[in-house]
Amino acid sequence: MSDHDQEVTSEEAGPTGTEPSPQQHFRSRFGGLSGTIAPVITTVIAFLMGGLVVLFTGKNPLKVYHAVFNGTGINWFFHVGNHHARVPFSTHKMWFPWDTGSIAAGNLQQTLLLTTPIILTALALAFAFRCGLFNIGGQGQYTAGTIFAVWLGSSFIHMNPFLHVMLCLIAGTLAGAAWAGIAGILKATVGAHEVISTIMLNWIAYWVGSYLFGEGGPLQGSQPSIPISNDIADGAKLPVFWGIALLQGLSIGIFIAIGILVVYWILINRTTLGFEVRAVGFNPEAARYGGVSVARNYFLAMAISGAFAGLAGALDITGWEYRIGENDIQASSIGFIGLAAALLGRNTALGVGVASLLFGALINGTSGRQLDPSIFRPDLAGNLTTIIQGLVILFVGLNLGGIGLWLKKRRRPGRRLDGAPQGAEAPALPAPERET
Amino acid sequence: MADAPLLELRAITKRFPGVLANDNVNFDLRRGEVHALLGENGAGKSTLMNILYGLYTPDIGEILLDGKHIDLGSTKAAIEHGIGMVHQHFMLIPVMTVAENIVLATEPRQMGVLLDYDAARKRVRELSGRYGLAVDPDARIDRITVGQQQRVEILKALYRGAEILILDEPTAVLTPQEAKELFEIIRSLKSQGKSIIFISHKLNEVLDIADRITTLRRGVVVDTIPAAGATEEGLARMMVGREVLLRVDKHASTPGAPLLQVEDLRVIDDRGLEAVRDVSFEVRGGEIVGLAGVDANGQSELIDAIAGLRRPASGRIVVDGHDLTHANAKQALDAGVGHIPEDRHRRGLVLPFSLTENIALHGYRTPPNSRHGFLNAGAMVSRARRLLEEFDVRGGQPSTPAGALSGGNQQKVVLAREIDGDPKVLIAAQPTRGLDVGAIEFVHRRLVEQRDAGRAVLLVSLELEEILSLSDRILVIYEGRIVGEFPPTTTEEELGFAMTGGKREEAA
Numbered sequence: 021m022s023d024h025d026q027e028v029t030s031e032e033a034g035p036t037g038t039e040p041s042p043q044q045h046f047r048s049r050f051g052g053l054s055g056t057i058a059p060v061i062t063t064v065i066a067f068l069m070g071g072l073v074v075l076f077t078g079k080n081p082l083k084v085y086h087a088v089f090n091g092t093g094i095n096w097f098f099h100v101g102n103h104h105a106r107v108p109f110s111t112h113k114m115w116f117p118w119d120t121g122s123i124a125a126g127n128l129q130q131t132l133l134l135t136t137p138i139i140l141t142a143l144a145l146a147f148a149f150r151c152g153l154f155n156i157g158g159q160g161q162y163t164a165g166t167i168f169a170v171w172l173g174s175s176f177i178h179m180n181p182f183l184h185v186m187l188c189l190i191a192g193t194l195a196g197a198a199w200a201g202i203a204g205i206l207k208a209t210v211g212a213h214e215v216i217s218t219i220m221l222n223w224i225a226y227w228v229g230s231y232l233f234g235e236g237g238p239l240q241g242s243q244p245s246i247p248i249s250n251d252i253a254d255g256a257k258l259p260v261f262w263g264i265a266l267l268q269g270l271s272i273g274i275f276i277a278i279g280i281l282v283v284y285w286i287l288i289n290r291t292t293l294g295f296e297v298r299a300v301g302f303n304p305e306a307a308r309y310g311g312v313s314v315a316r317n318y319f320l321a322m323a324i325s326g327a328f329a330g331l332a333g334a335l336d337i338t339g340w341e342y343r344i345g346e347n348d349i350q351a352s353s354i355g356f357i358g359l360a361a362a363l364l365g366r367n368t369a370l371g372v373g374v375a376s377l378l379f380g381a382l383i384n385g386t387s388g389r390q391l392d393p394s395i396f397r398p399d400l401a402g403n404l405t406t407i408i409q410g411l412v413i414l415f416v417g418l419n420l421g422g423i424g425l426w427l428k429k430r431r432r433p434g435r436r437l438d439g440a441p442q443g444a445e446a447p448a449l450p451a452p453e454r455e456t
Numbered sequence: 457m458a459d460a461p462l463l464e465l466r467a468i469t470k471r472f473p474g475v476l477a478n479d480n481v482n483f484d485l486r487r488g489e490v491h492a493l494l495g496e497n498g499a500g501k502s503t504l505m506n507i508l509y510g511l512y513t514p515d516i517g518e519i520l521l522d523g524k525h526i527d528l529g530s531t532k533a534a535i536e537h538g539i540g541m542v543h544q545h546f547m548l549i550p551v552m553t554v555a556e557n558i559v560l561a562t563e564p565r566q567m568g569v570l571l572d573y574d575a576a577r578k579r580v581r582e583l584s585g586r587y588g589l590a591v592d593p594d595a596r597i598d599r600i601t602v603g604q605q606q607r608v609e610i611l612k613a614l615y616r617g618a619e620i621l622i623l624d625e626p627t628a629v630l631t632p633q634e635a636k637e638l639f640e641i642i643r644s645l646k647s648q649g650k651s652i653i654f655i656s657h658k659l660n661e662v663l664d665i666a667d668r669i670t671t672l673r674r675g676v677v678v679d680t681i682p683a684a685g686a687t688e689e690g691l692a693r694m695m696v697g698r699e700v701l702l703r704v705d706k707h708a709s710t711p712g713a714p715l716l717q718v719e720d721l722r723v724i725d726d727r728g729l730e731a732v733r734d735v736s737f738e739v740r741g742g743e744i745v746g747l748a749g750v751d752a753n754g755q756s757e758l759i760d761a762i763a764g765l766r767r768p769a770s771g772r773i774v775v776d777g778h779d780l781t782h783a784n785a786k787q788a789l790d791a792g793v794g795h796i797p798e799d800r801h802r803r804g805l806v807l808p809f810s811l812t813e814n815i816a817l818h819g820y821r822t823p824p825n826s827r828h829g830f831l832n833a834g835a836m837v838s839r840a841r842r843l844l845e846e847f848d849v850r851g852g853q854p855s856t857p858a859g860a861l862s863g864g865n866q867q868k869v870v871l872a873r874e875i876d877g878d879p880k881v882l883i884a885a886q887p888t889r890g891l892d893v894g895a896i897e898f899v900h901r902r903l904v905e906q907r908d909a910g911r912a913v914l915l916v917s918l919e920l921e922e923i924l925s926l927s928d929r930i931l932v933i934y935e936g937r938i939v940g941e942f943p944p945t946t947t948e949e950e951l952g953f954a955m956t957g958g959k960r961e962e963a964a
Binding site for chain 1: 763765784785786788789790795797802803804805806807808809813816817818820821826829830831833
């Protein structure tokens with residue numbers, strides 16, 4: 021197609037009120053909902069296909085999904101009764117409709133612990149996306165955050181606890197920002213593509229972390245031949261308000277993550293910075309013409325993205341991990357789960373929150389210890405999450421909005437077979453979405 | 457001209473949600489005639505033609521070919537009935553050759569699977585020879601000019617056996633020279649018995665090429681008249697539904713102090729070549745200076761330099777006493793340079809942004825639009841509401857995405873934003889490109905208003921008519937140099953001569 025076909029001109033789309041194009045019909049009919057419908061359809065199809073896989077293993081998908089659901093702890097909300105709960109950070113007890121000590125409660129704590137970093141790594145992708153950048157380096161930025169949180173948390177043992185935990189969180193955040201900022205600077209100055217540079221930075225973080233905590237590494241703990249760091253000081257740990265810290269209870273990190281979702285929304289929608297970022301994301305040339313420095317925004321968007329991912333790492337360390345080993349760094353894939361959550365959540369604050377909870381719950385629900393082997397083989401269960409995550413990315417890439425349009429076209433034979441700008445409706449990568 | 461029509465569209469009605477795009481439209485085409493379909497953007501021309509090309513099915517109405525009812529459920533059916541369409545935006549594959557594009561989907565084959573390229577080339581030569589459409593069959597589409605690409609589209613339709621050709625705004629993408637050549641081609645096709653539907657909103661073209669003219673307004677046929685005897689004024693009235701001033705109504709200018717001074721400016725383009733060479737001129741407050749020239753003679757680079765979007769290699773740019781030679785876009789804006797960019801989609805607007813956000817694109821940094829880095833949505837929306845009202849932008853609320861507006865209304869949004877910024881110097885680059893007569897009149901009136909308000913207006917346009925009717929002084933740019941200055945009383949011929957590098961003692 022020639023250059024002319026690349027851009028959807030309004031003349032082509034038809035001026036509002038007179039000659040709407042089929043695209044506009046579709047939007048006008050489903051416009052208000054298409055923003056939520058596509059992700060929901062995506063999820064449903066992914067779960068159906070996951071169910072098929074379960075069927076192939078000779079198990080009953082309904083039973084498996086039921087067990088997975090129970091493993092997530094979300095069923096906790098359905099068991100209302102007459103219970104008493106400890107008021108967090110005190111010895112008082114009060115009446116509470118749910119049993120805070122049940123197995124389901126423990127599962128829910130795990131789900132929310134997992135949701136916390138997913139929210140933040142998803143925001144790391146979403147924010148850059150709004151600026152037209154594909155930050156695939158959430159994993160490396162997360163690792164940078166964990167390294168600094170562990171390092172500073174296991175140093176300064178006698179520091180004031182509040183200052184110590186703040187130091188860890190801020191340092192982790194800044195480490196993530198700096199790590200992504202490298203890609204941002206390269207993009208802004210020499211135009212190096214951020215996908216390439218962030219993938220390379222992921223590997224650098226991976227091997228630097230492996231070296232630091234590996235055998236003989238400078239941050240390896242005091243036990244020789246075990247490639248794990250020292251524990252962080254008690255003062256550097258986030259308060260656990262539900263469950264027992266030693267058994268991975270739920271820390272206040274989840275509230276920090278939810279707070280950051282709000283910050284993200286405000287930043288994108290209510291600040292001049294967000295305005296510039298979105299303008300650059302949609303049309304860098306128009307932004308430049310409006311007096312916006314495109315290079316500055318590329319850098320800032322990457323750095324802020326990295327800050328989210330770095331904070332995710334720091335929250336994991338100070339919230340429940342307390343230490344990190346060479347293995348943890350090499351096995352972690354939280355940055356990529358965040359990527360799926362951001363795509364499914366369409367880069368909006370609410371969408372990212374919901375999608376992150378979905379993935380957090382799924383990972384926890386399919387983790388080996390939650391499943392009865394007679395219902396589904398626990399060693400296969402984790403793969404179910406990976407399958408669903410992969411399908412989500414695949415379908416979001418396909419853009420179900422485009423499929424809806426195609427189906428509509430099918431129903432009316434002969435409509436728009438001319439192949440008018442396809443690119444506009446089905447981009448190879450999902451275009452940055454508007455905040456709802 | 458009294459023979460039975462080859463093609464007849466009877467009582468076509470097409471309704472889209474909330475809009476009646478075609479309302480009981482009757483249209484017919486005789487063999488060997490050029491029938492123009494005239495109307496403003498959004499009048500329903502494209503809908504009607506898309507129905508004829510099988511892209512839409514009408515809600516009511518029927519189509520007759522040679523007096524027989526036909527069903528056009530798809531483009532394939534339309535092509536089988538000998539109907540071909542050349543879209544405004546070409547449907548060609550840039551990396552393939554001319555011949556490959558033309559034979560695509562119905563290609564001659566060898567042994568059933570291989571493309572018989574020699575046969576394809578031969579067929580293309582034959583066709584292009586017969587109709588006088590000169591193209592090189594072996595050239596790659598992305599290496600040939602837009603005018604040639606259009607010929608390929610026409611050949612593609614002819615190759616598929618088109619007897620009826622629909623040309624959708626064919627001159628919109630062409631230079632005046634290419635348009636002239638296209639008209640020759642149309643006449644040659646006509647003389648060989650092809651029937652042509654020519655869609656346009658340009659009055660002079662329609663009068664030039666058409667045998668009959670049908671005017672659509674808001675989905676309804678106003679009238680079908682023979683071109684002989686029709687006038688531009690009459691057609692404009694039919695199209696817009698009221699008297700339209702084709703000539704700009706303005707008083708003599710009263711120039712004040714120079715607000716824009718450009719001295720010995722040199723600007724290098726993206727390819728590293730000198731695009732602007734030692735250009736010096738000034739624009740005074742209260743005058744419109746027109747910069748005439750053939751496309752790509754340094755106009756874009758000159759504008760970019762003044763607007764702070766490109767660093768000059770040497771020389772000086774002064775706006776109202778402030779040296780802006782090394783300014784960036786923000787500094788130029790702050791110093792009072794308003795800029796209506798030549799491409800509103802690429803630069804002027806962020807299409808997915810709401811009108812509010814597009815209007816805020818200038819001024820979002822300062823109160824009342826924002827304070828301490830936080831946007832004030834209320835102030836932004838009320839400014840947008842005021843400007844949409846003041847500039848008569850139709851079809852959009854402050855929350856409507858800019859991409860949903862028609863071209864004319866989009867341009868009004870750009871104009872509103874630039875004028876509301878209270879510029880000292882207003883650069884208007886191709887301000888009426890792609891607009892219909894009603895919108896052109898509006899833009900011209902606003903530009904004259906800006907002049908009368910004491911602003912310095914630099915009008916850059918490829919349309920000589922526009923330059924002549926608006927400007928108080930005319931500069932001609934050729935190969936990056938200002939080659940002459942003319943009064944507005946000069947003729948198009950004289951300007952055209954200077955624009956193509958004709959050496960001549962100018963009258964100044």
